[in-house]
Amino acid sequence: MNKTITTLALILTSAAISSASHVFVSPISATSTTSGDLWPVSNLVQGPGVGFDAAAPHGRILGGSAGNWVTGAPGGFPSDFIAVAGAPVLVFDLGSDSAISAIHTWGYSVTNANGVMDFSLRFATDADGLGGFGTSIAANPLFSMLIDDIPMQTNGLGGVITTRYVEMTALTTHITNGGSGPPAGGDRVGLGEVSFSIPEPSISLLGLLAFGGLALRRRRI
Numbered sequence: 742m743n744k745t746i747t748t749l750a751l752i753l754t755s756a757a758i759s760s761a762s763h764v765f766v767s768p769i770s771a772t773s774t775t776s777g778d779l780w781p782v783s784n785l786v787q788g789p790g791v792g793f794d795a796a797a798p799h800g801r802i803l804g805g806s807a808g809n810w811v812t813g814a815p816g817g818f819p820s821d822f823i824a825v826a827g828a829p830v831l832v833f834d835l836g837s838d839s840a841i842s843a844i845h846t847w848g849y850s851v852t853n854a855n856g857v858m859d860f861s862l863r864f865a866t867d868a869d870g871l872g873g874f875g876t877s878i879a880a881n882p883l884f885s886m887l888i889d890d891i892p893m894q895t896n897g898l899g900g901v902i903t904t905r906y907v908e909m910t911a912l913t914t915h916i917t918n919g920g921s922g923p924p925a926g927g928d929r930v931g932l933g934e935v936s937f938s939i940p941e942p943s944i945s946l947l948g949l950l951a952f953g954g955l956a957l958r959r960r961r962i
Contacts, residue, residue, distance in 0.1 A: 763845075765788070765845075765936050766841050766939065767789065767936045769786070770786060770833075770834045771786045771810075771935070772832045773830070774831075775813070777815070779929065780810055780931075784808055784934075785933075785935045786833065786934075791803070792933075792936075793847060799845070800893065801890060804890065811930070814929050818928045820927065821914075821927045822855075822927065822928055823914065828912055830910050830911075831908070831935075832871065832906055832907070832908050833907045833909070835904070835906070837905055838866050839905065840901050840902070840903050840939050841898065841902055841904065841938065841939055842897060842902070843897050844884070844936075844937055845893050845894065845938060846860075847891070847892075847934040847935075848886055848887060848894070850890050850931065851890055854914060854915035854927065855914055855916070855931045856915050856931050856932065856933075857930060857931070858885055859884070859886075859911075859912040859913040860884055860910060861882065861909070861910045862880070862882050862884070863875050863880075863881055864904040864906065865906040865908070866904055866905055871906060880902060882899065911930050914930055
């Protein structure tokens with residue numbers, strides 16, 4: 742019996758490790774309410790193996806003009822983009838209704854504070870359409886990013902959400918005081934990469950428990 746319990750514990754541990762990894766759901770396109778961007782919003786959806794490493798820990802691969810989205814600077818330098826032009830709103834299209842439970846973001850730069858810090862999310866299904874954010878999915882989480890530009894930053898959505906469109910509103914950058922503090926910035930808004938995921942499918946815990954119970958019963962017979 743002890744051997745069976747030990748084997749079951751090892752299987753459960755393996756399943757728990759497996760469920761901690763991610764199956765990425767990368768958007769097929771992204772749009773922004775901004776105009777005159779310095780680097781295009783399409784840079785945010787290059788996905789695993791291109792925009793970020795497909796292997797853990799999934800560090801960002803591309804940077805600069807090839808891998809960042811950065812707005813124009815309508816207020817000039819120094820200025821605060823959000824104070825001048827309002828909070829940028831990005832919309833990511835997953836292509837079809839998809840189950841997601843986490844958002845992954847990569848920062849803009851460690852030497853420039855224009856990167857997004859606080860952002861909020863809303864969701865819309867295919868049936869809701871682009872005008873239906875918040876219609877059938879009430880979730881409206883708020884998250885914060887670090888200024889780091891290489892590490893993947895993960896935020897859970899509090900459960901599985903089935904959605905086609907994800908709206909991200911960039912509420913603040915890492916410098917929001919008119920660009921007057923080091924490092925100089927704030928006149929633009931930047932971001933590195935965005936993806937979503939759901940935990941990797943693994944052997945059902947209930948199934949494992951049932952298997953273990955059956956094995957224990959057989960040991961007792």
